Amino acid sequence: MKDFRYIDGAAILRLDREACIGCGNCVTVCPHRIFRLEDNKAAVIDPDGCMECGACATNCPVAAIYVNPDDGCGCAALIINRWLSRITGKTVSGCNC
Amino acid sequence: MPLVSTTLTWRDHLGTIGARSGYYRSNYKVIPGLYGIGRPGLDSPVLVTANYKLSFDALRQVLPGIDAWILVVDTRGINVWCAAGKKTFSTDEVAYQVKSTRLAEIVRHRELILPQLAAVGVAAGRLRKACGFNGIFGPIQAKDIPTYLHRNRQADEAMRTVTFNTGERAVLIPVEICLLWKPFLAATAVLFLLSGIGPEVYSLSAAGTRGIQALIASLLAVLAGAVLTPLLLPWIPSRQFWLKGALVGGLTAMTAMAALLPTTWTADLPAAIALVLWAASVASYLAMNFTGSTPYTSLSGVGLEMRRGLAFQLGGTTLALGLWIWSAFA
Numbered sequence: 383m384k385d386f387r388y389i390d391g392a393a394i395l396r397l398d399r400e401a402c403i404g405c406g407n408c409v410t411v412c413p414h415r416i417f418r419l420e421d422n423k424a425a426v427i428d429p430d431g432c433m434e435c436g437a438c439a440t441n442c443p444v445a446a447i448y449v450n451p452d453d454g455c456g457c458a459a460l461i462i463n464r465w466l467s468r469i470t471g472k473t474v475s476g477c478n479c
Numbered sequence: 480m481p482l483v484s485t486t487l488t489w490r491d492h493l494g495t496i497g498a499r500s501g502y503y504r505s506n507y508k509v510i511p512g513l514y515g516i517g518r519p520g521l522d523s524p525v526l527v528t529a530n531y532k533l534s535f536d537a538l539r540q541v542l543p544g545i546d547a548w549i550l551v552v553d554t555r556g557i558n559v560w561c562a563a564g565k566k567t568f569s570t571d572e573v574a575y576q577v578k579s580t581r582l583a584e585i586v587r588h589r590e591l592i593l594p595q596l597a598a599v600g601v602a603a604g605r606l607r608k609a610c611g612f613n614g615i616f617g618p619i620q621a622k623d624i625p626t627y628l629h630r631n632r633q634a635d636e637a638m639r640t641v642t643f644n645t646g647e648r649a650v651l652i653p654v655e656i657c658l659l660w661k662p663f664l665a666a667t668a669v670l671f672l673l674s675g676i677g678p679e680v681y682s683l684s685a686a687g688t689r690g691i692q693a694l695i696a697s698l699l700a701v702l703a704g705a706v707l708t709p710l711l712l713p714w715i716p717s718r719q720f721w722l723k724g725a726l727v728g729g730l731t732a733m734t735a736m737a738a739l740l741p742t743t744w745t746a747d748l749p750a751a752i753a754l755v756l757w758a759a760s761v762a763s764y765l766a767m768n769f770t771g772s773t774p775y776t777s778l779s780g781v782g783l784e785m786r787r788g789l790a791f792q793l794g795g796t797t798l799a800l801g802l803w804i805w806s807a808f809a
């Protein structure tokens with residue numbers, strides 16, 4: 383996705399290279415090609431391109447990847463509902479996608 | 480085992496229009512289970528997909544001449560990516576369908592080809608233990624599956640990279656708009672009410688003429704925020720959606736007003752500014768909401784830009800409405 387870049391420095395993605403066993407799952411599943419295997423371990427080559435989908439973390443066998451765990455799609459309506467629910471204490475109704 | 484065709488009928492196409500416009504988008508389902516394509520046998524590949532009919536159709540449509548099984552998992556009629564994000568397209572659900580269709584008795588191999596975007600919800604490595612099959616991730620798009628199969632299960636970088644081209648952005652527009660009609664009607668009612676306030680306390684004729692102008696501004700905002708911004712996305716300056724929307728909304732309103740309401744523009748500057756500001760604020764919100772439909776915006780990023788965006792939108796609409804009422808007296 384070279385034509386589409388989002389806000390730099392925003393995405394929360396952490397890789398624990400010590401824990402990584404180099405299986406390559408994260409390299410395969412990432413829809414933005416954020417990882418590469420270097421010296422038999424995963425390396426994050428484009429942290430700002432991450433959209434926090436969580437596919438890499440779901441498929442890492444040793445839990446070496448941490449991604450912002452707030453799930454759901456990133457639509458504004460959902461986030462506003464979340465903020466409101468924090469104030470009102472009501473549960474969030476999902477969005478429409 | 481139901482066999483399905485690889486060509487779509489006019490009913491399928493009609494249904495696609497319905498689903499795309501949001502008319503029955505939330506439950507356009509295929510019954511979960513195993514389907515055959517061509518003349519599938521013991522060694523035919525098993526392709527897994529969601530039970531959203533458009534996902535299923537996209538898959539079967541690319542398979543003419545290929546013998547394969549399609550395992551449809553129950554994602555409550557939601558597409559692959561959103562379902563994986565919501566964890567309805569999950570490891571357990573795939574394992575459940577494998578068992579309930581007795582797939583192990585139907586094919587000889589033990590391989591499931593999953594859509595790459597299902598990886599958000601499916602941990603392929605856990606499937607073997609859960610149902611005896613190995614999960615591997617195929618390409619993102621159904622259209623690449625034939626190549627993927629021919630190349631012996633090899634997907635290149637392009638097949639593994641998500642795209643967001645003009646066509647992919649355009650199909651999202653109808654849904655964005657269809658979700659809007661309720662808030663739009665409410666906003667229009669309020670605008671007509673406010674438009675009547677004036678020197679004569681309340682004037683119905685002013686509510687009519689000025690209300691129409693406000694309505695036009697709202698329509699322009701929808702055009703700018705929900706149509707133009709998605710379409711022109713890569714070419715609009717700024718990475719933040721609220722700013723993209725505000726820019727396009729302001730420009731659209733200014734251009735259109737210069738063309739449609741030239742007299743308002745010159746004779747009543749405060750009113751004109753109010754309308755432009757209104758369009759910019761509303762378009763800004765609509766554009767910001769579009770982040771939920773793109774395949775590249777992180778939730779952390781959306782949270783960041785929303786603080787600024789909401790401040791602009793709330794400030795902008797308040798100022799616009801204030802100016803609008805004030806301009807009736809000026």
Ligand code: SF4
Nearest residue numbers: 412432433435436438
């Ligand atoms: S969260 Fe998604 S986009 Fe980000 S690195 Fe992982 S797989 Fe790639």
Ligand code: SF4
Nearest residue numbers: 402403405406408442
């Ligand atoms: S999925 Fe985990 S273990 Fe495998 S390469 Fe990536 S970080 Fe390393």
